[in-house]
Amino acid sequence: MNILVIGGGGREHALVWKLAQSPQVEHVWCAPGSDGIAQQAECLPVSLTDTAAVAGLAARLKPDLTVVGPEQPLVLGLADEFASRGLRIVGPKQAAARLEGSKIFAKQFLERQTIPTAKIYGIYDSAAEAHAAVEGLAPPFVIKADGPCAGKGVLVANSRDEAQTFLSRVMDDREFGEAGSQVLLEESLTGKELSFIVLADGEHILPLALARDHKRVFDGDEGPNTGGMGAFSVDGIIPKALESLILEKVVRPTLDGMAREGSPYVGFLYCGLMLTPNGPKVLEYNCRMGDPECQAIVARMDFDFADALGAAAEGKLNRITPRWNPAASVCVVLTSGGYPGHYATGESISGVAEAEAGGDVIVFHAGTRLKDGSYVTAGGRVLGVTAAGPDLGSAAARAYTAAGRIHFDGMHYRKDIGVQY
Numbered sequence: 001m002n003i004l005v006i007g008g009g010g011r012e013h014a015l016v017w018k019l020a021q022s023p024q025v026e027h028v029w030c031a032p033g034s035d036g037i038a039q040q041a042e043c044l045p046v047s048l049t050d051t052a053a054v055a056g057l058a059a060r061l062k063p064d065l066t067v068v069g070p071e072q073p074l075v076l077g078l079a080d081e082f083a084s085r086g087l088r089i090v091g092p093k094q095a096a097a098r099l100e101g102s103k104i105f106a107k108q109f110l111e112r113q114t115i116p117t118a119k120i121y122g123i124y125d126s127a128a129e130a131h132a133a134v135e136g137l138a139p140p141f142v143i144k145a146d147g148p149c150a151g152k153g154v155l156v157a158n159s160r161d162e163a164q165t166f167l168s169r170v171m172d173d174r175e176f177g178e179a180g181s182q183v184l185l186e187e188s189l190t191g192k193e194l195s196f197i198v199l200a201d202g203e204h205i206l207p208l209a210l211a212r213d214h215k216r217v218f219d220g221d222e223g224p225n226t227g228g229m230g231a232f233s234v235d236g237i238i239p240k241a242l243e244s245l246i247l248e249k250v251v252r253p254t255l256d257g258m259a260r261e262g263s264p265y266v267g268f269l270y271c272g273l274m275l276t277p278n279g280p281k282v283l284e285y286n287c288r289m290g291d292p293e294c295q296a297i298v299a300r301m302d303f304d305f306a307d308a309l310g311a312a313a314e315g316k317l318n319r320i321t322p323r324w325n326p327a328a329s330v331c332v333v334l335t336s337g338g339y340p341g342h343y344a345t346g347e348s349i350s351g352v353a354e355a356e357a358g359g360d361v362i363v364f365h366a367g368t369r370l371k372d373g374s375y376v377t378a379g380g381r382v383l384g385v386t387a388a389g390p391d392l393g394s395a396a397a398r399a400y401t402a403a404g405r406i407h408f409d410g411m412h413y414r415k416d417i418g419v420q421y
Contacts, residue, residue, distance in 0.1 A: 001306055002027045004058055005041065006048070006078070007069030008034045010333075010366030010384040011291035015069055016041045017362060018298040022306035031057055036365020036375070048073050055081040065090065065310055068267070071148055071288050075101035079267075088313045090199075092287050095263040099254075099285035103144045103153075103184050106285050113257040115250055116281040118142065118274075121185040127171035130183050134163045140188040144284075145170050147179025151215065151227040152340060154284075156188055189274040189281055194238065195231070195293045196246055196271040199308065200255055202264035204317035206308060207247065209300050209324050210237045211293040217340060219416045226340045227381055230417030233296040234328035234392045238275070246273065246280050254285070266312060292331040295364050295386045299329035328392040330399040330418045332385045333366070337410025339380035347408040349375040352383070355402035361387045363402070377408055392418050 001024045005015050013036060020028050020040050031054065033043025046057050051073060058066055066082065068074055068091035077094035091097075098105045110117040121137060124130035134143075134157075143166055145153035153176055157163035170180035195213050199206040211233040217223040250271055258265045270286035270293075289297070298305070302323040311317045336343035345367075352363050352375065364386060367379020385403045389395030396418040403413060 001025050001064040003306060004061060004063040004066040005030045005069060006054060006066060006073055008032045008037065009291060010364045010381065011289055011294040012069040013037045013364040014295040014298045015067060018301060018305045022304050024304065025306050029061060034365055034368065035370040036368050049076060051076050051078045051081045054078055055085055055087065058082065058087050059085055065313055067309055069288060071100050071286060074287050075148060090309050090312050091267040092265050093263065096258055096265045097287040100287040101148060102146055104146050104182060107184060109257065110282055113253050115253050116279060118189050118281060119187040123182065123184055125182045130167050130171060131164060133185060134160055134167065142186045142188050143167065144184040145176055145180045146182040146184065149176040149179050152225055153179060154225060189276050191274045191276040194273045194275055195290050196273055197289060197293065198251055198269050199312050199317065200265050200267065200269050201312045201315045201317040202266050203315065205251060205255065206317050206320055206322055209233045209297050211296050212237060213290060213293055214414060214417055219414050224340055228292045228333060229414045230332045231292045231296040232328065232330045232392060232418035233300055235326060250280060250282060292333055292384050295331040295384045296329045299386050299388050300325045327388050327390050328395040329386060329388045330395040332399045332403050332413055332417050333381050334383040334385065334403060334406060334411055334413045335381050336377050337412055343380055344410060345377050347377040347410060349377060349408045351406040354405040355385060358398065358402060360389065360398055361402045
């Protein structure tokens with residue numbers, strides 16, 4: 001198989017890394033990729049917002065399969081463009097990708113399918129009405145921008161002042177562009193969060209290893225939300241009975257509901273859950289693998305990932321029996337100073353080779369580029385230091401030892417990834 005991976009971040013580096021290990025895979029392309037990903041794949045420049053250009057590239061390369069990492073191309077209809085050209089792709093079509101593309105569509109879908117979720121307080125396309133509605137709510141409550149905002153369009157508001165400031169950024173200042181043209185207000189749920197990710201072929205489900213993400217920028221889940229500061233995966237995050245309940249009450253109804261509404265779901269489906277005292281409830285859907293959950297999950301895969309993705313594209317996932325390394329994995333994200341706010345780029349990075357020298361560690365490149373033969377920072381999330389171990393404590397220790405060998409000016413990372421779950 002020759003495989004094309006779409007994207008250029010840490011998640012895509014992890015996908016490329018795992019696919020390249022398959023005995024079936026002869027060649028991997030990544031578009032646009034990155035200097036770091038170029039260690040394992042042939043990288044080709046392309047704009048992820050130009051679906052015709054991406055599909056045209058695939059038509060020239062003629063891959064046996066294309067796998068999409070980020071949500072943006074899917075929300076823009078990349079899978080539809082591929083289908084119109086007879087190209088095989090793992091990723092939902094535009095109508096199904098609305099589960100991530102529109103928080104309001106997702107919430108209304110959840111209600112139509114009677115899938116457990118937070119209560120809606122209101123949907124607003126007028127900034128003035130949204131500001132007024134906030135004054136009538138008792139904190140905490142949640143504000144969500146309707147469209148994709150790279151993980152930064154949701155606020156759990158603990159005060160009305162905090163909520164009003166966020167609304168001004170989203171609706172008045174349009175910090176996230178058209179993604180903030182509508183907002184959703186809903187109740188705040190309490191409990192532990194869980195990333196429940198499956199691979200689907202429109203009918204069959206292949207559950208992936210359970211993972212938990214850490215979204216806040218500082219230890220102890222303090223500070224603003226980010227795209228993700230780290231993740232871990234280990235057996236026993238939740239009891240098997242709860243896993244079965246989530247498949248029965250959330251995942252299966254989601255796929256069946258999408259099929260009934262004329263949008264069969266093919267690709268990765270990420271169910272962001274809150275495990276409340278009243279059972280699991282859906283916080284959000286994503287139409288792709290999480291980042292950095294993907295990095296932690298692929299580190300535990302003990303099966304042919306390329307074979308599974310091919311089966312998903314063919315509607316034959318029922319022939320795949322996934323095997324998971326019973327060990328644990330931890331991904332610690334190293335960020336530029338100031339992230340998720342303003343940050344500098346171009347800082348020289350050292351120690352990556354030393355970090356990987358200890359074994360059972362892989363450093364995935366999220367925001368780097370080569371300058372004069374050495375890597376420099378080129379984004380907010382820079383590297384994902386990912387380690388496996390016989391248990392969670394060992395995996396975390398290896399990841400943190402490796403992270404300690406890397407340096408760039410302003411480098412920041414959380415020290416509590418996987419410490420408690």
